[in-house]
Amino acid sequence: MISYTVQHVLVLRLLMCYPFQSVYTIHNLLFLVSAEKTDRQQLGFYDFMRAKTGGYSRVLRRIIEELKKEKLVEVSDKGVQITPKGKTIYENLGSSLGPFSSFWNLCVDVIARYGDDPENLNRAVFNHLVFRRVKPSEYIFLP
Secondary structure, eight states: OOOOOHHHHHHHHHHHHSOBSOHHHHHHHHHHHHHSSSSOOTTOOOOEEEETTEEEEHHHHHHHHHHHHTTSEEEETTEEEEOHHHHHHHHHHGGGGGGGHHHHHHHHHHHHHHTTOHHHHHHHHHHOHHHHTSOTTSBSSOO
16 A cells, blocks of 8 residues: 555546546646746646656656556546546545645646647647757756
8 A cells, every 4th residue: 555645636636527538648737737837836746857748757657657556547548547446545535635726726727728638738738838948858847
């Protein structure tokens, strides 16, 4: 059993509320949300690298792999989905995101901005100035 962080719970909440066709769309969403403000946010992901699919975070990949290992999340040709066990865990831990409501609101705003089309969201990453400034395989947010 893993120790769930608020970042684990955030991924579960995203999957409870929105359909994702692929893991890389989750990466791209959280890149856009983390890049939305110039000041670092407590719940943000700042280890993004520029990849062929857009923003790629090793921390986020590890979190998704842990959720898959615990059978809280499934990845299939239907997309990324939360399992019934994942829903139960989220229902028990979801309130831990309360202090991070501003970050969640940014997630909702970014999703609303790009609609239900993941291609719009993915395209927005490649057009984002912060993303375009770095070369492939370089870290996007410098310490």
